[in-house]
Amino acid sequence: EPEVTQTPSHQVTQMGQEVILRCVPISNHLYFYWYRQILGQKVEFLVSFYNNEISEKSEIFDDQFSVERPDGSNFTLKIRSTKLEDSAMYFCASSDKVVRTSRTDTQYFGPGTRLTVL
Amino acid sequence: GDSVTQMEGPVTLSEEAFLTINCTYTATGYPSLFWYVQYPGEGLQLLLKATKADDKGSNKGFEATYRKETTSFHLEKGSVQVSDSAVYFCALGGSQGNLIFGKGTKLSVKP
Numbered sequence: 001e002p003e004v005t006q007t008p009s010h011q012v013t014q015m016g017q018e019v020i021l022r023c024v025p026i027s028n029h030l031y032f033y034w035y036r037q038i039l040g041q042k043v044e045f046l047v048s049f050y051n052n053e054i055s056e057k058s059e060i061f062d063d064q065f066s067v068e069r070p071d072g073s074n075f076t077l078k079i080r081s082t083k084l085e086d087s088a089m090y091f092c093a094s095s096d097k098v099v100r101t102s103r104t105d106t107q108y109f110g111p112g113t114r115l116t117v118l
Numbered sequence: 119g120d121s122v123t124q125m126e127g128p129v130t131l132s133e134e135a136f137l138t139i140n141c142t143y144t145a146t147g148y149p150s151l152f153w154y155v156q157y158p159g160e161g162l163q164l165l166l167k168a169t170k171a172d173d174k175g176s177n178k179g180f181e182a183t184y185r186k187e188t189t190s191f192h193l194e195k196g197s198v199q200v201s202d203s204a205v206y207f208c209a210l211g212g213s214q215g216n217l218i219f220g221k222g223t224k225l226s227v228k229p
Contacts (some may be wrong), residue, residue, distance in 0.1 A: 028223060033217075041221070042221050043207065043222075044143070045218070048214065048216055055214075055215065056214035056216060091161060104163055106152070107148070107217055108165075109161045110161050111160055116133075
């Protein structure tokens with residue numbers, strides 16, 4: 001069964017450093033997402049991506065964050081200068097379509113990357 | 119804005135007990151509703167979904183019915199197993215195409 005994969009599984013970095021989290025979505029999917037889950041809190045939407053550009057983003061997704069699909073398979077999240085509060089589990093997800101009129105189709109999640117900022 | 123509220127955990131049950139995890143939502147329009155499950159050390163997996171009022175989603179013995187009149191999508195299972203121990207997340211499809219999650223309910227099933 002196709003699945004979303006993410007690397008690394010755990011990333012430790014120093015405050016102020018840049019990190020890149022990598023995801024390989026399911027191959028025939030067109031919509032890609034990043035979410036994060038701070039320990040003990042809700043899973044929060046960061047950004048969605050379609051047709052090589054950002055579709056939607058939340059207030060969390062500020063100028064420190066960027067996303068890219070550098071080739072036909074990878075989807076990356078970059079944090080330019082990490083802060084302590086960026087420590088969280090980051091989930092990538094993909095779906096093959098988004099149904100309009102306020103309906104969202106199923107999103108398939110990767111196992112997550114745990115980011116620890118020291 | 120759109121939001122999801124689910125019952126606080128943790129929930130501890132004995133094997134073969136009946137499970138209910140309550141979930142209510144606030145949304146404009148008629149969003150799709152989902153239950154995701156997160157087993158220890160793993161990512162989020164779709165458990166079931168419903169896309170319109172009165173739809174019942176079901177999978178692995180779990181069920182949830184989309185109740186528009188009570189804006190609810192409660193998760194139920196008639197007889198839980200130890201292997202069902204996990205964190206369960208209720209979610210709705212937001213107008214941006216994203217998912218809006220509840221806080222999650224941790225279920226522990228004892229043998």
